[in-house]
Amino acid sequence: MLGATHEYRLLILEKHLDTFGHVNNAVYLEILEEARWDLITRNGYGLDEVHRRGIGPVVLDVHLRFVQEIRNRQAVTVRTWVESYSGKIGKLAQQVLDDAGDLCCDAKLTIGLLDLTARKLIRPTPEWVRALGLGPGDLRRDATGSRA
Numbered sequence: 001m002l003g004a005t006h007e008y009r010l011l012i013l014e015k016h017l018d019t020f021g022h023v024n025n026a027v028y029l030e031i032l033e034e035a036r037w038d039l040i041t042r043n044g045y046g047l048d049e050v051h052r053r054g055i056g057p058v059v060l061d062v063h064l065r066f067v068q069e070i071r072n073r074q075a076v077t078v079r080t081w082v083e084s085y086s087g088k089i090g091k092l093a094q095q096v097l098d099d100a101g102d103l104c105c106d107a108k109l110t111i112g113l114l115d116l117t118a119r120k121l122i123r124p125t126p127e128w129v130r131a132l133g134l135g136p137g138d139l140r141r142d143a144t145g146s147r148a
Contacts, residue, residue: 004081006035010077025064058111060089064107076098087123094106
């Protein structure tokens with residue numbers, strides 16, 4: 001794990017549920033995204049900054065594992081942290097925990113920083129590194145010996 005773990009609290013509402021009375025699988029992706037936006041916005045890289053700079057986060061791959069159902073009016077905490085970042089590619093991990101601290105869902109994501117004009121991945125900028133809650137020393141060197 002690199003940097004700090006970000007925690008985002010959320011109360012599950014009726015809009016999050018499917019016909020079985022628990023959080024719908026697709027809604028987990030929305031909840032996890034909401035937590036990631038909270039992380040970067042709190043670290044100075046919200047949507048206005050994405051538009052101003054013309055570069056922003058992109059999810060390249062996501063793997064979800066559902067462990068325990070979450071039901072209506074249940075409070076949850078989403079934990080987010082960076083596992084690694086090398087070159088243009090980062091690995092994030094997220095967990096959704098209930099109030100007892102039990103794991104309900106975990107996610108592994110591959111992310112990048114997209115130049116919105118060139119439509120290409122770019123290396124992380126210092127502002128992006130800070131947005132993820134990382135320090136400059138947290139990024140490992142790539143095969144050429146240069147910083148990610």
